[in-house]
Amino acid sequence: MANYALSVPKKPNIHLVANNTAMASYPFSEIEIKWQSYWQTHKTFRTPEEVDTSKPKYYVLDMFPYPSGAGLHVGHPEGYTATDITARYKRMKGFNVLHPMGWDAFGLPAEQYAIKTGTHPVATTAQNITRFRKQLQSLGFSYDWEREVDTTDPKYYRWTQWIFAKLYEAGLAYVAEVPVNWCEALGTVLSNEEVVDGKSEVGGFPVVRRPMKQWMMKITAYAERLLEDLDTLDWPESLKTMQRNWIGRSEGAEFEFVVEGHDAAIRVYSTRPDTIFGATFMVLAPEHPLVVQIMTPDQKNAVQAYREAAARKSDLERTELAKEKTGVWTGAYAINPANEERIPIWIADYVLATYGTGAIMAVPAQDERDWEFAELFGLPIVRTVQPPANFKGMAYLGDGPAINSGFLNGLDVKEAKAKAIQWVEEMGIGTKKTNFKLRDWLFSRQRYWGEPFPIIYVEGEPKLIPLNELPLVLPEMEDFKPSGTPEGPLSKATEWVHTTDPETGKPAIRETNTMPQWAGSCWYYLRYIDVANEHVLADIDKLRYWLPVDLYVGGAEHAVLHLLYARFWHKVLYDLGVVPTKEPFQKLVNQGMILGENNQKMSKSRGNVINPDDIVQEYGADSLRLYEMFMGPLEQMKPWSMNGVAGVHRFLNRAWRLLVDEKSGEVLVSEDEPTDVQWKEIHRLIKKVGEDIEAMRYNTAIAAMMEFVNVALQWENRPRNVMEPFALVLSPYAPHLAEELWRKMGHADTLAYEPWPEYNETYLQENTVEIAVQINGKLRATMTIPVEAPKDEVLTLAKVQPNVQLHLEGKTIRKEIYVHGKIVNIVAN
RNA sequence: GCCGAAGUGGCGGAAUGGUAGACGCAACGGACUUAAAAUCCGUCGGUAAGCAAUUACCGUGGGGGUUCGAGUCCCCCCUUCGGCACCA
Incomplete structure (x- = not known):
């Protein structure tokens, strides 16, 4: 969450101290300390557990900070002040206000600090929280400090684990083989941010991608609803657009091309089934399982070499570095079901194995990528949509009548699409299909400082631990160094790892991955509502009163991930009847970044960091x-x-x-x-x-x-x-x-x-008002008139203004306009 | 490349289609002071004319348009920032 850890001042700002020693001020220090302690001792901003629910409520939420060792940054109080003003205003307007604060305290910096200094993250986290709390209190924010949450507190993460268990029971959490960034030299798995140009950020050691069993969250099952319900939210339009693009819904059809000489068919996804007559070749992702089966002996070496090269490349290299298209012919042909043409089957890494079916029908005339590929390898191009006469480009993506397309000829794109889908279905080779860009959420981290999964493996099969054993507490460890294997540091806590299945008594092994930092921040706004509840995550009646959050303020860096993950969990909890609303955050505002005095991003290296203290x-x-x-x-x-x-x-x-x-x-x-x-x-x-x-x-x-x-x-x-x-x-x-x-x-x-x-x-009513007098839209005079003065009088008065007379001389008045209390405009020539 | 947001004095920024530049900063002039700080008063978009009050013209990234009237609405272009990036 709000994390300004990278831009930290160590020394006080010199010019600041030197600047204004002699300014005579009101006694602010004395006053501020006095009232802060008054509010604290009188519990002024305590929101009682039981409130008068006949009164309207207002839930104002800040994105809770990561309590870094650096202390508060001036970026934090920007949003926090805005919400505090609104919270204080709403209280005075008679609302019950919920305005809490807490700590998103799991995460990498504390663990790395522990590795470096040997200080346990529990200790550094406690220190940092104390410092942050003190700093926030010194700014006079009206938080109810008795509702503080700390994601690293077992009393809190007990419920994070509980939610995971519910997701698991609902079939929304599953194990999959997913590649991680494995660095042999450091003996650890690295996050994407820690990998630069295929090397470790620290030390520059080689990093390879290596498959590993990891937990995934089936967020894709909620894609449609996550998209739809955006319409109900009072969020910045730009942010909603970002989420829509991220979810990336598209409509099309999925259908099959028979491979010549094999008992096999290639299934493709296309948003343009209307262009099927223009499909002059096919492209499979290099990883596509059919490749090995259909490649011909004389193409085998080239195909294998290409597949190996592709496997070595990271996703990043495959997208960012590969501007030029590459590919290899498999030697095989498919039959275009629309026109019975033989078309060659290629493999190329511009087709992604993870989207759609991992295979496409290539229609170069109506797709820029396919056009580029076709030109490069001399493959045929057949237009099936008639471009306008003046069209100068290559691939034509616009609307127009279908040509060279048999039974589709003459139809515009929309009609042709519908008819093509109908045809595909009648032929029994495919169906209409909706696809999403959104992928399932990789939920495992090979780290110590995160929530342990409430999972054991019995005979290799994952199994939930009984929920009454929650929280499953992180084991005490002295040594947080990487394990030297892709397993997280928890694998070194041997006693903790080796346990027995309480149900069967069989030996069992605990999951040694931990949850990502997003987990704790996905639901913290719920816990504030009922922070001490030991029986449920939060009482349903309290949730009914306080939800949804009326105003949520934070940085735009969370536009997609945090806000999408939190919405996902909220919807799952809604389906389980745990929360009463479909959406968590009704209104959302992104605060802008505060730059240094030199107009650059604040950072230690630029020396432009301002310390709120x-x-x-x-x-x-x-x-x-x-x-x-x-x-x-x-x-x-x-x-x-x-x-x-x-x-x-x-x-x-x-x-x-x-x-x-x-x-x-x-x-x-x-x-x-x-x-x-x-x-x-x-x-x-x-x-x-x-x-x-x-x-x-x-x-x-x-x-x-x-x-x-x-x-x-x-x-x-x-x-x-x-x-x-x-x-x-x-x-x-x-x-x-x-x-x-x-x-x-x-x-x-x-x-x-x-x-x-x-x-x-x-x-507020005025007796007189100053109005402007324009001639032909140009200001020529101002005059003060009684507010109620009728139009004729105002115009008469306007025309006797000396400067107005001057400008009207020798001209004929064509039109006279008087906007009450504002302006006179005389049109003359 | 695609999507989104934004371009206004020396600076941060104000302006329901109706007197562009509120408020603040900086700068300059003055008062107070032995002096400085603080405070208070005043000037403060550009050009030109005038001793002056003032007046004229130009001015909200550039070019067109709608309108009695455009920073504001429409079209095209440029720049900056943010996001996505071969998603078929």
Whole structure:
């Protein structure tokens, strides 16, 4: 999950410390510590286990962080501040709010640190969590800390294992032989990220692909639903598109070509069965099982050599490096069932063994890849869709009438497709078929620091351990070094590995792989709802009240994997009746990345990393929160600016001075009845800030508060009826400062549950308004008029403006437009 | 290559089709100060004219279009960022 481990500051930023030692500030440190401890001791943000369910609820979720040794990054508080503002706002609007935080603490860095230093991951994880919690608390986030989850806690991963067991029982978890990146020199399996150009990232040792029995999750069984239900979600359209592409649904037909001289047929998948008359050759994936059977003796050597070369290449090499098409003829022919033509059968690695049937009918005239291949090897090309007259390209993928296609001739693509499918079915050689790009999910990791599988092998067969034995706890180990075999480090815990089957008493061996980091993050949002439940993953009534998550904020890097895996598990749990909703996250927002001051990605090597602790110390948490929101729209990528932080800090100082006399420390509110102008300003602000929070336009709400303070500082008095609402609308953004002002204005309690102030339209109405006067769309004057002034009067007034008269001289007015309260446009020539 | 998002002052960014540049930063001028910091007041897209108030023209990546009126809507193109990458 949110992982900024790579971009870590070790030293404090020098220029930051030197910069603003002399800025006179309100006593932010004192105030922030005071209110943080108040909230903690009063359990201000505790969401009780039993809430008044007649009240509306709001579940605001952050992507929980990986507690790296580096501590918090300024990227974390961006999304966390946004959700905190919304959470605080919703509380004031009378919602029961669930706003939890936890730790995605399994994973590779802790294990690697353990290998390097000999410190157990349990110890480093605990340390890192303590540090992260402290840092988050120092920013004044209104989390209910009694709902914390930690994916490495056996009380938590007991349920991760339980969900795995349910998936296994449902036939959605299975064992398959899948290649891993095996590095002989390091004696370990590497993740794809750890392999660079076919060598290990560490040390540059050769890496080979080696098949191994691993757990897979049958996410493909849910492909259709994962695709369909995207339509019901309030997610960014771009993200939904990414998921749709990832799932990659396509419709076509699967049908057979008979191999000449063999009792065999090649099954192909095509989305363009209408082009079957143009199939001039066939291509099989090199791994296709039929290859060995059909290759002719004189082609045998070439075919075998090609197959071996392909087997040596990694997936990456086969796609990224192989721009040029390659392939070999098998010597065999197939019969095109549409026209009875003999067509050669080739093998080539541009056909993937893992998609469709691992074989295609090649139609070069209507497929760019096939065209390229045909040209390279001099294979025939027959157009079966008539391209437009001006068509200059090679393969033609567009619509047009079928040609050279027997019974399909003259039909457009859509009609021809339907008829071809019908024909294939009538001939009994195939059927209509839907395919997905989505593959099953490789769920095994050859690591120590992850959830153990609740699986034993008895006589080589996998079997669930009884669920009442959960959690199956990770064995204590001193040595986390790779085992030297493709087995994970757990294989070295011999006593743990060798066990007996509690049912039969037979000797059994435990699964030594562990689950991937995704497992724990797939369902953590459920556990927050009922964090201490020892009987079920979470109580169904509580789930019914709180689900779905109303707002989920996190980085776009999880657009596909985490969000797809979590949706998958959620749907499985829905089918089991464990959760009441089809989807977990109703609304989702991706925060943009924060760049360094030089507009580059923050990283240690670039020396542009900003440490939140430094900002808190220098300017206070409220300033950090405010700045993170003021930088620009949440979703956008944007660079850090230390001067910008100082700018919002100055604003908070002014807000403080608006209400507190600097010399005496006395509060400045008066009991005067506010003037019309004062009413208007505060009601306008209440309206603007409320609307902006609802729309997550946090930056413009802050601009409005700045405008308000700038105006209010000019006033001679500070009426309570204006200043109290101001403190309340400021509070979601700068909660410490707002609480302190609220207290100074004489309130004994926290403002966290004060009702959000209401604005009154009558105060917002103006008597006069400034409008623009244009001639032919160009601004020539502005004038102030009574709001209710009728059109004739406004136009008359507009025409007597000196500059307007000047521009109308010698012209004839053709048209006069008045948009009420906005603009006059006179068209003249 | 395909899909998606975005291009506005020196910078971050504002603008229900209706006065482009709110708010903030930086810069510059001034007040306060022995001095500096902090604070406060003011100027701040470009060009030209004027002592000046001001006025004219240009200006939201480029080119067309719709409209009384376009940063905003439509078409074409360019650039940047993100995702996918032989999925038949």
